[in-house]
Amino acid sequence: MSSNKQILKLENNREYFKLQEINHGGINYFLIMNVDNESDIKIVKKILIDDEDYIIDIEDEKLLTELKSKFKSMVDEDKEIFK
């Protein structure tokens, strides 16, 4: 069982399931899904500013495609675990 599965409470009062987390190039990326809207799924980058954690969108399509591929493999693994 992966221990990185968490619910993120954001400053805009939205909550997301953090389904996966990977470190790529020294930067952490999250695969998140809106708790209230299951169709709202995205990959975001986690940054640290003044000891505060923030998430931002990924504008680099190439990077995003690469991350999706990695996250898909991880989801496949977890899917098998929870069968």
Place this chain on the structure above:
Amino acid sequence: MESMDEILDLDELQEGILDDTLKDFMVKDEQAAKLLKEKIDELNNEGEKLSQKEEEIKSLEESNREKISSNASPDELIEIAGKLKEAESELSKITDNIKKLESEREELIETKNNIEKSKQEYIKNLNSTNSDYDEQMKKISEAIEVCDNPTLKQVLNDVKLAKEKELAVLQEKRNSELKTVLNDVKKQPDFSKLDQDMLNDKIDINSNNEINKDTVQNNNDKVILDVVNNYPILDDAEEKVDIPANDSSDLINLGSILSNVEIKETNDSIEKPSLNNISVDDLVLPDVNISDYNNQNKVKIIFEKNVPNALLKEIFTSSRIMPVLYDYLDNKGGSLI
């Protein structure tokens, strides 16, 4: 201490002294001789007067005797006696004048002799083979002491002062010339005596110093040994020396290079490589730029909490969620928060 002989051109100086001083001696000698001649002439004239008076007195005495023998009247005798007394008085004056003139003549002769003596002594002293300027001045002083004539003594004093001034001018001129000569002497470095250690200290072959082209000077293809940066600077790329990395002893053909080496005398003419101060404001932090994130749509994470396993299992086994998830992961595009 440097002797006067080394400073002064004694021949030239002595020649000048002889000309001026002897000329003064000759003038004074001529003056004394002229005065002496005048006195002698005057004395001769007085002697003639004396002789005339003596003849006159003799004639009066003879006339007086004739009057007495011829029984002349008393008045005639008194008249003759008066003339005789007057003649004798004149004779006495002439005699006194002659004595005075003879005295003056003796003084003039003595003065003339003194002048001649001083001149001879002076010439003798000046012609002395080992006399230096101080000795000459001493002799002039001695000549002054010997001289009894005040006018001549003043002339000699003036000559002495003039020579002392001339000495000062000559010495200053000589010192100036000597200083100029000494300053013109250029001490050229003897490169044959440079040892290898010294050269290695001057030419740091293994240093990472780069040749600063700003210091290269076109000076008839000469190599300038930049003593500040410790490397040779060549003004022609074709003449650059290929320097091996590790063997400094064979790095440079010293004979060919040092023959064209010009060592700068002062550091003023050496252009040092400039070092630019690093401004902190010019520093650019690599990679992470927080300001860029400020312009992006970032969302702060308030807190995180773990998801219950039951919920996770429901998600990953949900027939409704997983197709959407796979759909997203298979799509090439992204989605906004």
